[in-house]
Amino acid sequence: MENFVFHNPTRILFGDGMLDSLPGELVPFGRKVLLVYGGGSIKRSGLYDQVTGLLKKADKEVFELTGVMPNPRTEKVYEGIEICRRESVDFILAVGGGSVLDCSKAIAAGTFHPGDFWEDLYLNGQRIDRAVPLGTVLTMPATGSEMNSTTVVSDWENNRKRGYGNVLLFPRFSILEPRLTMTMPREQVVYGAIDMISHVFEQYFSPPDDDNLSDELAEALLRNIRVNLDRSLTDLNDYQARSNLMWDSTMALNGLLRLGKEEDWQSHQIEHALSAWYDIPHGAGLAIVHPNLLYYIRKEAEHKLARYAVRVWEIDPAGKSEEELALAGLKAMRDYFNEIGAPATLGDVGIPAGAIGNLIDSINLFPAGYRSLDRDDVRAILKLSV
Amino acid sequence: MENFVFHNPTRILFGDGMLDSLPGELVPFGRKVLLVYGGGSIKRSGLYDQVTGLLKKADKEVFELTGVMPNPRTEKVYEGIEICRRESVDFILAVGGGSVLDCSKAIAAGTFHPGDFWEDLYLNGQRIDRAVPLGTVLTMPATGSEMNSTTVVSDWENNRKRGYGNVLLFPRFSILEPRLTMTMPREQVVYGAIDMISHVFEQYFSPPDDDNLSDELAEALLRNIRVNLDRSLTDLNDYQARSNLMWDSTMALNGLLRLGKEEDWQSHQIEHALSAWYDIPHGAGLAIVHPNLLYYIRKEAEHKLARYAVRVWEIDPAGKSEEELALAGLKAMRDYFNEIGAPATLGDVGIPAGAIGNLIDSINLFPAGYRSLDRDDVRAILKLSV
Numbered sequence: 001m002e003n004f005v006f007h008n009p010t011r012i013l014f015g016d017g018m019l020d021s022l023p024g025e026l027v028p029f030g031r032k033v034l035l036v037y038g039g040g041s042i043k044r045s046g047l048y049d050q051v052t053g054l055l056k057k058a059d060k061e062v063f064e065l066t067g068v069m070p071n072p073r074t075e076k077v078y079e080g081i082e083i084c085r086r087e088s089v090d091f092i093l094a095v096g097g098g099s100v101l102d103c104s105k106a107i108a109a110g111t112f113h114p115g116d117f118w119e120d121l122y123l124n125g126q127r128i129d130r131a132v133p134l135g136t137v138l139t140m141p142a143t144g145s146e147m148n149s150t151t152v153v154s155d156w157e158n159n160r161k162r163g164y165g166n167v168l169l170f171p172r173f174s175i176l177e178p179r180l181t182m183t184m185p186r187e188q189v190v191y192g193a194i195d196m197i198s199h200v201f202e203q204y205f206s207p208p209d210d211d212n213l214s215d216e217l218a219e220a221l222l223r224n225i226r227v228n229l230d231r232s233l234t235d236l237n238d239y240q241a242r243s244n245l246m247w248d249s250t251m252a253l254n255g256l257l258r259l260g261k262e263e264d265w266q267s268h269q270i271e272h273a274l275s276a277w278y279d280i281p282h283g284a285g286l287a288i289v290h291p292n293l294l295y296y297i298r299k300e301a302e303h304k305l306a307r308y309a310v311r312v313w314e315i316d317p318a319g320k321s322e323e324e325l326a327l328a329g330l331k332a333m334r335d336y337f338n339e340i341g342a343p344a345t346l347g348d349v350g351i352p353a354g355a356i357g358n359l360i361d362s363i364n365l366f367p368a369g370y371r372s373l374d375r376d377d378v379r380a381i382l383k384l385s386v
Numbered sequence: 387m388e389n390f391v392f393h394n395p396t397r398i399l400f401g402d403g404m405l406d407s408l409p410g411e412l413v414p415f416g417r418k419v420l421l422v423y424g425g426g427s428i429k430r431s432g433l434y435d436q437v438t439g440l441l442k443k444a445d446k447e448v449f450e451l452t453g454v455m456p457n458p459r460t461e462k463v464y465e466g467i468e469i470c471r472r473e474s475v476d477f478i479l480a481v482g483g484g485s486v487l488d489c490s491k492a493i494a495a496g497t498f499h500p501g502d503f504w505e506d507l508y509l510n511g512q513r514i515d516r517a518v519p520l521g522t523v524l525t526m527p528a529t530g531s532e533m534n535s536t537t538v539v540s541d542w543e544n545n546r547k548r549g550y551g552n553v554l555l556f557p558r559f560s561i562l563e564p565r566l567t568m569t570m571p572r573e574q575v576v577y578g579a580i581d582m583i584s585h586v587f588e589q590y591f592s593p594p595d596d597d598n599l600s601d602e603l604a605e606a607l608l609r610n611i612r613v614n615l616d617r618s619l620t621d622l623n624d625y626q627a628r629s630n631l632m633w634d635s636t637m638a639l640n641g642l643l644r645l646g647k648e649e650d651w652q653s654h655q656i657e658h659a660l661s662a663w664y665d666i667p668h669g670a671g672l673a674i675v676h677p678n679l680l681y682y683i684r685k686e687a688e689h690k691l692a693r694y695a696v697r698v699w700e701i702d703p704a705g706k707s708e709e710e711l712a713l714a715g716l717k718a719m720r721d722y723f724n725e726i727g728a729p730a731t732l733g734d735v736g737i738p739a740g741a742i743g744n745l746i747d748s749i750n751l752f753p754a755g756y757r758s759l760d761r762d763d764v765r766a767i768l769k770l771s772v
Contacts, residue, residue, distance in 0.1 A: 001564070001629040003401025008394070014645070015389025178387070210626050211613050213633055216606035224599045231597070240596050243387040247599055247645070256642075259400070259633070 001212050001260040008255050010147045011173040014247065018175050019050060019137065023058035025173045029133055030090025033060040034083055036104045038068045038096045042139065045183055051095055051137060063087055065107075068096065071154045071161065071275050071282070072103035074118050080107035081117065084132055092134035094171075098143025098195075098282075101136050105151035105169045108132040122153060122162040131168035137175045140184055141246040142192035142283060144199060144253025146174035154276050159362050161272035176250065178243035186236060190340050191283025192249065193229045197222065198286040199252040202264045204308070205294065205301055206369045212260045219311045221257070224248055226312075226336070233340060264369030267293045270378055273359045280349045287342035288349065291334050292384040296377065300370040302326045346385050353386045387598050387646040394641050396533045397559040400633065404561050405436060405523065409444035411559045415519060416476025419446045420469055422490045424454045424482045428525065431569055437481055437523060449473055451493075454482065457540045457547065457661050457668070458489035460504050466493035467503065470518055478520040480557075484529025484581075484668075487522050491537035491555045494518040508539060508548040517554035523561045526570055527632040528578035528669060530585060530639025532560035540662050545748050547658035562636065564629035572622060576726050577669025578635065579615045583608065584672040585638040588650045590694070591680065591687055592755045598646045605697045607643070610634055612698075612722070619726060650755030653679045656764055659749045666735045673728035674735065677720050678770040682763065686756040688712045732771050739772045 013021050026033070033055060042048045055062050065080045083089065084107060094104035110117030112130040120126040138146045145151065150165035184192070204218035225248045231241030251257075270293070271285035298305060306322040309315040309329025317325055334344070343349050351359075359382065360375050373381070399407050412419070419441060428434045441448050451466045469475065470493060480490035496503030498516040506512040524532045531537065536551035570578070590604035611634045617627030637643075656679070657671035684691060692708040695701040695715025703711055720730070729735050737745075745768065746761050759767070 001400065001626070001633050003404065005397070005399050007397040011391070011393040013391050014387065018389065211610070211617070211630055213607065213610045213630060213637060216610045217603060220602035220606040221599065224597070224602045227597050240387070244597055244599060247387050251599060 001210070002208060004259045006255060006259055007167070008147065008170065010170045010254075012147060012176060012250070013173060014176040015243070016177060016179060018177050019054070019180075022051070022054045022137070022175065025135060025175075026055075026058045026060065026091065029172075031059070031061050032063065032087055032090045034063045034065060034080065034087075034089045034092045034107070036065045036068060036080065036092060036094045036096070036100055036107070038066070038100050041183070042095055045180075047095065047137075047139070047180060051093070055093070063089060068100045068103045070097075070099045071279055072099040072106075073154050073156045076103055077106040077110060077117060077153060080104070081110045084111040089132060092132050093137070094134060095137040095139070097138070097140030098145045101138070101143070101145040101171075102151040102153060104134050104136070105145070106153050106164070108134045109151070109164065109166060109169060118153070118155060122164045125164070128166055128168060131166065133172050134169075135173045135175075136171045137177075137180070138246075139180045140188060140192055141181055141249035142195040144196075144250055146171060146176065147250045147254040152272070156276070156279075159273075159276045159358075161276035162364065176246055178239060178246050181242055181246055182237065182239075186233065187341070188281075189229070189232055189236065189245075190342055191281045191287075193225055193245065193340070194283040194287045194337070194342055196225050196249045196252040198267060198283075198290050200225075200257060201290055201294070202268060203257040203261050205304055206262045206264045208260070208262070209304060210260075214257050214259050214261050218257050219308075221248055221252055222312045225252075229340065262368065266365070266368055266373055269364055269366070270381065273363045274346075274349075274351065276362060277355065277359060278349065278351050280351070284343050284349050287337050288344060288346060288385050289381065291330065291337060292381050294333070295330050296381045296384065297369070297371040298326055298330065304370070305329045346382070356382045387596070388594060390645045392641060392645055393553070394533065394556065396556045396640075398533060398562060398636070399559060400562040401629070402563060402565060404563050405440070405566075408437070408440040408523070408561065411521060411561075412441075412444045412446065412477065415558075417445070417447050418449065418473055418476045420449045420451060420466065420473075420475045420478045420493070422451045422454060422466065422478060422480045422482070422486055422493070424452070424486050427569070428481055431566075433481065433523075433525070433566060437479070441479070449475060454486045454489045456483075456485050457665055458485040458492075459540050459542050462489055463492040463496060463503060463539060466490070467496045470497040475518060478518050479523070480520060481523040481525070483524070483526030484531045487524070487529070487531040487557075488537040488539060490520050490522070491531070492539050492550070494520045495537070495550065495552060495555060504539070504541060508550045511550070514552055514554060517552065519558050520555075521559045521561075522557045523563075523566070524632075525566045526574060526578055527567055527635035528581040530582075530636055532557060532562065533636045533640040538658070542662070542665075545659075545662045545744075547662035548750065560636075562632055564625060564632050567628055567632055568623065568625075572619065573727070574667075575615070575618055575622065575631075576728055577667045577673075579611055579631065579726070580669040580673045580723070580728055582611050582635045582638040584653060584669075584676050586611075586643060587676055587680070588654060589643040589647050591690055592648045592650045594646070594648070595690060596646075600643050600645050600647050604643050605694075607634055607638055608698045611638075615726065648754070652751070652754055652759050655750055655752070656767065659745045660732075660737065662748060663741065663745060664735065664737050666737070670729050670735050673723050674730060674732060674771050675767065677716065677723060678767050680719070681716050682767045682770065683755070683757040684712055684716065690756070691715045732768070742768045
């Protein structure tokens with residue numbers, strides 16, 4: 001096992017009825033709460049009334065930031081920072097999916113930062129030494145933001161989507177009520193699962209391969225996501241499966257799978273360009289990019305793709321070469337993505353082949369994984385995706 | 387997934403050279419440090435000099451509690467509490483294996499408790515609302531105490547071994563340097579691994595069985611422990627394997643595997659009686675008790691034992707009944723324990739068959755797992771162990 005430091009202080013309250021814990025969780029924090037949420041879905045579902053009722057019960061003074069969109073944008077962050085500064089907000093409560101959470105983290109990070117949060121933090125990686133504490137009520141399992149310290153935000157005007165991380169951005173608590181995810185449309189369930197799978201891939205398909213536990217855990221997660229996604233797609237009201245999937249999502253990106261691994265994240269970098277230009281769902285972009293990236297690096301990743309085929313897809317290794325196993329694993333992955341109705345080509349999500357040049361120019365590449373990609377590699381991968 | 391609350395704030399510094407982080411980790415705490423350790427092994431290995439050197443560098447005033455034995459005893463805890471109270475100790479630094487850590491946690495819990503720590507906390511489960519903060523430098527992977535909030539201590543005079551847990555007892559940090567474990571004798575490596583395996587069993591062999599991730603993670607751990615124990619026993623200097631094993635140990639009991647599970651812990655309760663009477667290594671006792679307990683409840687646990695046989699031992703299920711698979715899994719487990727040189731009977735560790743009556747009387751039983759045991763059941767299990 002390679003060296004690592006692990007520290008994840010987020011408190012998780014998981015299960016039916018856990019929302020009632022909200023007032024208790026808020027006790028250690030000040031009175032002024034910024035409630036951040038997306039569109040009207042939490043109003044339609046009744047969650048908005050529940051949460052505001054509980055905030056009232058907790059005797060909090062509530063400010064609101066609404067209208068956070070998927071692929072959350074810098075404008076909304078500036079708006080939130082402005083409220084936090086003007087009102088001296090004590091705590092940010094994010095109620096929604098990964099976009100609402102990531103926008104909230106950006107606000108938390110930017111409030112006490114004297115300069116421009118986007119320029120200084122997201123583009124230039126400056127450190128912060130203070131942030132507004134935040135908590136979350138999760139309504140969509142996908143990004144894992146509820147138990148990690150990272151955030152991804154888009155500068156829509158310049159088609160740039162960038163991430164930022166700091167230990168101060170771990171949510172103090174996250175309330176995970178599976179029933180709050182039950183209203184997600186089928187398509188969102190699929191995209192969420194692909195996001196989880198892709199998070200696992202980014203950690204799993206990277207050196208070293210040394211009998212470390214992290215690879216075993218990654219395989220356990222990949223199998224479990226599939227079992228519970230299949231159950232969920234058969235019956236979206238299967239609480240057991242939906243709740244299992246919700247915890248899978250958190251575990252896929254709470255820092256455990258990366259321990260002792262170098263990680264990759266090149267598929268995420270490429271996808272960020274897709275959604276920064278075309279505002280497509282992150283999971284849809286990953287479904288297109290990740291299988292093709294793994295196909296493209298199949299020689300360098302052959303041993304791991306072969307292991308993946310056997311351990312995750314239970315493909316019988318008898319009589320097969322490592323190359324054959326790797327290809328069988330890639331095929332199983334792609335077939336499965338097709339079977340669950342994930343997009344397979346840029347055309348499926350309305351991105352014209354002619355856009356590839358622009359996309360490539362805005363990708364933030366760095367050396368990683370089994371094979372570090374240059375712009376020509378990315379072009380080839382995106383051409384596989386046409 | 388059943389409801390759960392998860393919160394594990396321990397900071398883990400894992401790997402070669404991490405001991406050098408000690409002064410930095412101690413910055414947030416006061417000047418007076420109680421250094422707790424066992425016998426002379428850390429003096430012989432040079433670790434004592436390293437640690438005291440680093441404490442000096444951190445400008446700490448150091449008090450010492452030495453001579454903590456395996457199956458740590460109440461006397462040593464009273465001694466530590468006395469020092470902490472008299473000197474107003476700010477921080478406890480435990481350097482050693484699980485016994486040193488558990489003794490330190492007991493001191494941390496007892497220092498501010500006005501009554502008798504043993505009577506009030508360990509026997510009657512009273513809550514504490516304050517504890518001395520503590521950190522650890524681990525030298526033996528086994529108990530998982532470095533990343534959990536529980537402690538087990540023995541009242542040797544009355545042959546009682548009991549546990550206590552409180553969120554205040556999570557170590558603030560734990561330094562895990564695999565090289566510090568390299569001096570362990572082979573026997574201790576085996577006992578440590580059996581302790582890990584038994585921790586996984588206590589969580590895995592319990593309801594519910596609902597496609598939850600925790601069971602998948604448990605299987606991942608059981609496979610990984612075996613792979614790395616085999617490598618370690620082939621070459622005790624195999625850093626890769628020893629380091630993997632060290633992280634397995636922490637993950638086996640840091641709270642993740644129990645999520646959504648009812649857990650069992652009856653094997654541990656029975657073993658506690660064995661070591662409270664005969665002061666045997668905890669791992670040795672578990673090697674004797676746990677396989678026989680699982681054999682005894684094989685009907686109630688049949689489905690899970692069958693799954694265990696396939697997933698952990700890769701026994702081909704084709705043409706086998708669930709009962710046959712369960713028995714094959716039990717046999718594989720016992721054969722493996724024999725192969726690695728673990729004791730199989732009470733006689734192997736010098737406990738006479740005639741002692742069973744006394745042992746049974748001191749066991750703290752509670753309903754748990756696939757089958758709750760009464761004293762007759764325990765007698766039958768111990769008779770299987772003769």
